[in-house]
Amino acid sequence: MKIGELAAHTGTTAKTIRFYEQSGLMPEPTRRPSGYRDYSTEFIERLHFIRRAQAAGLSLRDIRQVLAIHDRGEAPCGHVRGVLGQRLDQVRAQIAELITLETHLEALLAHAEQDNDTDHDSSTVCWILESEPDNA
């Protein structure tokens, strides 16, 4: 199977697969006499795994670690649980931050609608942004 075919099977591109190989996510496949990469079907599953891990919000760095454990012949499941837990914490922290920001933006916009053409203090750039956020 050539690289373009593997890409078509997995919804990626040849470029990305070469990039993954260079990044240590995909092992080097055998080569045809011409130099073309020749993939066996196992590479499909590996690529699908990478995509699922990305869908779970894992970074390529995380995925590389998991795959390295797998390639040593160990079951990476414990590690995967840990990484997923950490990622969940991160995601929750991000959500909290964004909700804070959302609140701040809503407050600014409410403020912006109230005072329409008053308060044009020429010393400032724009009075709408004069208030500091409550927490950050």
Added chain:
Amino acid sequence: MKIGELAAHTGTTAKTIRFYEQSGLMPEPTRRPSGYRDYSTEFIERLHFIRRAQAAGLSLRDIRQVLAIHDRGEAPCGHVRGVLGQRLDQVRAQIAELITLETHLEALLAHAEQDNDTDHDSSTVCWILESEPDNA
């Protein structure tokens, strides 16, 4: 006022101020005979404005636009309202995405706790990640 003093007054660094100048956010100040930048107090307010705008989640690109309008002598408030509205939409979209991801991660982790040592299908890297997310 030298650049380091301005930085100290506004909680930034001299590096950052030079970067803002180069990025078109801060105008070029006058120079002393030695070549040192010499800032008047108005620059403090401008830098504070930049920080407030950043706290509202605006990008430097957005801020540059707002400041450009201000520097033309127009009141940028209408534009600011628009940018804040767009940013609020973005933030809400991001929150929705992250909540989807959070749900997915929770499902995976719940799945991971249930089946402890069963299902070790050696053909896959890790069974925990076998399920696709529901929507993405």
Added chain:
DNA sequence: CTTGACTTTCCAGCGTACTGGAAGGTTGAC
């Protein structure tokens, strides 16, 4: 006068996950 803290410019790199393009070799159908 010396010393150390400050300033100047310029160029380069961080991290993330790719993507684009150049210059060339291979394959397969017609």
Added chain:
DNA sequence: GTCAACCTTCCAGTACGCTGGAAAGTCAAG
């Protein structure tokens, strides 16, 4: 044989907001 569509390597760039460092000049205190 010839043509397009594929493949190869390598280098560089994208977006974002800085940050680090080198080499040189300036300022203020002691």
